[in-house]
Amino acid sequence: MKDYRKEYYEQPTFWNQDYLKMPAEKERIQEIINAVPPDTGSILDVGCGNGAFVNTFVGTFSNKKVVGLDSSEEALKYVRTDKIRGNITSLPFENDTFDLVLCLEVLEHLPEDDFREGISELQRVSKSHIVITVPNQEDLELSLVMCPKCYCWFIPYLHMRSFNKDNLDNLFKDLKLLCVKEIGPVIEYRSYNYSVLRFYHFWRRPLPPETAICPQCGYQNKKELRNRESSKYFDHLLSLLVSLIKPLVRLITPLRRKRRWLLAVYGKSSR
Numbered sequence: 199m200k201d202y203r204k205e206y207y208e209q210p211t212f213w214n215q216d217y218l219k220m221p222a223e224k225e226r227i228q229e230i231i232n233a234v235p236p237d238t239g240s241i242l243d244v245g246c247g248n249g250a251f252v253n254t255f256v257g258t259f260s261n262k263k264v265v266g267l268d269s270s271e272e273a274l275k276y277v278r279t280d281k282i283r284g285n286i287t288s289l290p291f292e293n294d295t296f297d298l299v300l301c302l303e304v305l306e307h308l309p310e311d312d313f314r315e316g317i318s319e320l321q322r323v324s325k326s327h328i329v330i331t332v333p334n335q336e337d338l339e340l341s342l343v344m345c346p347k348c349y350c351w352f353i354p355y356l357h358m359r360s361f362n363k364d365n366l367d368n369l370f371k372d373l374k375l376l377c378v379k380e381i382g383p384v385i386e387y388r389s390y391n392y393s394v395l396r397f398y399h400f401w402r403r404p405l406p407p408e409t410a411i412c413p414q415c416g417y418q419n420k421k422e423l424r425n426r427e428s429s430k431y432f433d434h435l436l437s438l439l440v441s442l443i444k445p446l447v448r449l450i451t452p453l454r455r456k457r458r459w460l461l462a463v464y465g466k467s468s469r
């Protein structure tokens with residue numbers, strides 16, 4: 199079966215932009231730089247993307263050995279440090295090669311087998327510390343879209359798992375969680391009633407955005423399919439109903455706040 203996930207990550211549109219121009223991303227990178235232990239001499243960034251972190255880091259600390267690794271050939275074009283094309287499931291390095299191993303916005307994308315192997319590989323090549331960032335308590339069900347070709351439901355940005363402070367605690371067998379903190383802009387959200395949400399999805403059958411590629415059949419949304427055919431009368435009636443119910447729902451479900459990402463620092467217990 200063809201791996202459409204690879205195709206997804208080779209799209210130039212993800213990598214030809216300067217993430218540091220986005221205030222939230224700039225803040226995230228600065229928080230990661232602050233989390234680098236002071237005695238770190240060598241760093242491996244697994245899933246470095248277009249180098250948002252590694253490029254910034256070597257610009258500030260030119261005396262450190264920094265290597266970026268990514269599976270996307272397109273992403274690596276923009277990386278200005280030592281770089282290597284590879285996969286988290288099989289890191290091409292000896293045990294304990296790097297003082298610090300980073301894995302930023304990667305773990306949430308991995309299917310179960312890759313996730314298990316990836317966690318083990320990060321531990322293996324880290325001599326001392328691991329730093330990760332992941333989305334904070336992401337509600338995956340909210341983002342589901344339906345492929346109009348094979349009718350499977352999927353998350354358009356291919357996230358497969360959700361993290362919180364509790365499940366980050368025992369992520370690594372050989373490393374201890376030293377600290378975890380929420381970083382990034384504050385997001386306001388409400389707890390949804392999942393029966394209502396599922397009905398809404400069933401009714402709307404949301405289409406994937408243009409950058410999404412169906413992981414099952416490879417379908418990519420074309421603009422002409424943007425306007426889904428449906429009963430306008432039924433849509434209108436339901437929209438009206440939703441607008442009437444919304445104020446009541448807002449009244450009975452409390453507004454919650456969280457920051458966008460979690461940053462966790464792990465250390466090998468022998469230190």
Ligand SMILES: [Zn+2]
Nearest residue numbers: 345348412415
């Ligand atoms: Zn499909």
